[in-house]
Amino acid sequence: MSTATGAHILVYTYPASGHIIPLLDLTHRLLRRGHTITVVVLPTDLPLLQPLLSFHPSSLHPLVLPAPERPTPSWKSRMAKDQARRDLHYPLLLNWFHSHLSPPIVIISDFFLGWTHHLAKQLGLPRVIFSPSGASGLSVLFSLWRDLPKNEDPEDMNFQVLFPRIPNSPVYPWWQLPHRYKNSKEGDPDWQFNKNNMLDNFASWGLVVNSFTELERVYLEHLSTELGHDRVWAVGPLLPLEDDAIGSSNRGGSSSIPCEQVMTWLDSRPDSSVVYVCFGSRTTLNTKQMDVLVSALDQSGVQFIFCVRGSDDRHVGLDDDIGVIPDGFEGRVEGRGLVIKGWAPQVAILRHRAVGAFLTHCGWNSVLEGITAGVVMLTWPMGAEQFANAKLLVDELGVGIRAGESVENIPESSELARLLVESVSVTRPERVRVKGLSDASLGVIKGGSSDKDLDEFVERLTR
Numbered sequence: 001m002s003t004a005t006g007a008h009i010l011v012y013t014y015p016a017s018g019h020i021i022p023l024l025d026l027t028h029r030l031l032r033r034g035h036t037i038t039v040v041v042l043p044t045d046l047p048l049l050q051p052l053l054s055f056h057p058s059s060l061h062p063l064v065l066p067a068p069e070r071p072t073p074s075w076k077s078r079m080a081k082d083q084a085r086r087d088l089h090y091p092l093l094l095n096w097f098h099s100h101l102s103p104p105i106v107i108i109s110d111f112f113l114g115w116t117h118h119l120a121k122q123l124g125l126p127r128v129i130f131s132p133s134g135a136s137g138l139s140v141l142f143s144l145w146r147d148l149p150k151n152e153d154p155e156d157m158n159f160q161v162l163f164p165r166i167p168n169s170p171v172y173p174w175w176q177l178p179h180r181y182k183n184s185k186e187g188d189p190d191w192q193f194n195k196n197n198m199l200d201n202f203a204s205w206g207l208v209v210n211s212f213t214e215l216e217r218v219y220l221e222h223l224s225t226e227l228g229h230d231r232v233w234a235v236g237p238l239l240p241l242e243d244d245a246i247g248s249s250n251r252g253g254s255s256s257i258p259c260e261q262v263m264t265w266l267d268s269r270p271d272s273s274v275v276y277v278c279f280g281s282r283t284t285l286n287t288k289q290m291d292v293l294v295s296a297l298d299q300s301g302v303q304f305i306f307c308v309r310g311s312d313d314r315h316v317g318l319d320d321d322i323g324v325i326p327d328g329f330e331g332r333v334e335g336r337g338l339v340i341k342g343w344a345p346q347v348a349i350l351r352h353r354a355v356g357a358f359l360t361h362c363g364w365n366s367v368l369e370g371i372t373a374g375v376v377m378l379t380w381p382m383g384a385e386q387f388a389n390a391k392l393l394v395d396e397l398g399v400g401i402r403a404g405e406s407v408e409n410i411p412e413s414s415e416l417a418r419l420l421v422e423s424v425s426v427t428r429p430e431r432v433r434v435k436g437l438s439d440a441s442l443g444v445i446k447g448g449s450s451d452k453d454l455d456e457f458v459e460r461l462t463r
């Protein structure tokens with residue numbers, strides 16, 4: 001299956017920063033092992049690939065495929081857009097493979113691209129699922145689409161959904177289930193597409209998860225049992241490597257404050273004294289959430305960096321109500337707080353010794369970046385599988401403190417202010433635990449279990 005210069009691999013990203021970033025980090029690791037990689041991206045996501053392209057100019061090849069044209073009126077849902085993309089890309093990829101002199105021997109694609117299983121099958125190739133989410137979150141997602149739990153009382157958003165087969169038998173109220181599941185009706189085209197797309201993952205050849213054994217052993221074993229094979233590899237945390245020239249600073253867009261200025265600001269702060277606040281690449285706060293947070297930052301007196309996302313094409317605010325920073329706030333907190341509008345250099349900020357805590361929406365990349373950096377996490381999940389991630393951080397790993405839950409549980413500002421202060425206290429037990437996990441997370445990618453899994457994965461591919 002391999003050539004002297006390594007295997008040719010096709011990596012197909014799902015167009016969302018939280019999905020693309022870790023898959024590109026995996027791509028980087030595979031390239032460093034001597035493989036040739038073609039990465040499928042949309043034109044709008046090409047900038048995310050640029051740093052990697054300059055690092056591996058001869059072995060990395062972008063395959064830029066067009067986005068489907070936006071119909072009028074616009075797509076009714078994200079799933080409709082996903083279907084339109086599949087319909088457009090499937091034949092383009094098939095042609096591309098047939099006309100390539102030395103086509104890829106495997107397709108690695110995001111779990112939201114289950115349909116690529118059929119493409120791979122038609123081409124006689126293995127398809128590997130890439131999970132940018134952790135094994136616990138993926139277990140919930142897989143279980144949902146396979147078992148299809150129903151809300152017996154559609155009015156009751158607190159209806160309890162049981163997951164008895166998943167380790168620790170989690171239970172989630174209906175409102176905490178992923179939007180894709182709870183908001184589409186059985187039998188609708190969206191629902192059918194999602195279901196097929198998810199179930200196609202079960203039929204795929206292998207699974208690579210952005211996690212590590214020491215963090216999620218029982219869930220990784222569970223996934224292997226559910227899939228019915230042992231081709232499950234945990235290769236995380238996928239992060240830009242410390243010694244690489246590929247910075248994380250601008251990969252997602254522009255920022256109101258240059259990275260160097262943020263670092264200089266942090267340089268002048270004591271160790272573990274700053275709270276970093278960010279809700280990922282797509283989530284915006286609504287007015288009530290923003291008011292509470294701003295007021296808590298005001299009352300707490302803590303030093304902080306607050307990254308604020310505005311509304312753009314990709315935002316997934318909980319409704320059209322988007323909270324804004326009130327006039328005068330930035331002036332009031334000058335010297336103690338930095339407000340970054342746009343894209344923050346998150347990995348660099350979290351790695352700085354001055355940062356001690358992270359108020360996060362618990363997107364999986366943020367979770368891993370926080371753990372690796374050894375900061376205490378204040379959890380405020382907003383959607384997707386983030387409630388499962390928060391549960392893991394707080395109840396199982398003991399490195400997180402519950403702060404809020406979406407719009408359903410918005411904390412009182414005085415309570416949030418207290419938690420902000422607590423999160424940077426040296427006496428919190430979460431601080432000791434997260435330092436231990438941080439050491440473990442660095443060990444696994446420096447010759448430990450994740451390096452071994454990646455080696456084994458490559459060995460199985462090229463056997």
Ligand SMILES: O=c1ccn([C@@H]2O[C@H](COP(=O)(O)OP(=O)(O)O[C@H]3O[C@H](CO)[C@@H](O)[C@H](O)[C@H]3O)[C@@H](O)[C@H]2O)c(=O)[nH]1
Pocket residue numbers: 016017018019021131132133248252278279280281282283307342343344345346347362363364365366367369383384385386
């Ligand atoms: O200003 C910013 C904002 C984000 N990031 C980076 O962007 C990524 C964000 O990823 P994540 O924390 O996982 O959040 P989302 O963007 O919300 O990720 C989506 O994808 C994840 C992976 O599947 C899921 O866990 C989440 O629930 C889903 O919302 C991370 O690498 C961050 O470091 C920055 O560098 N600067």
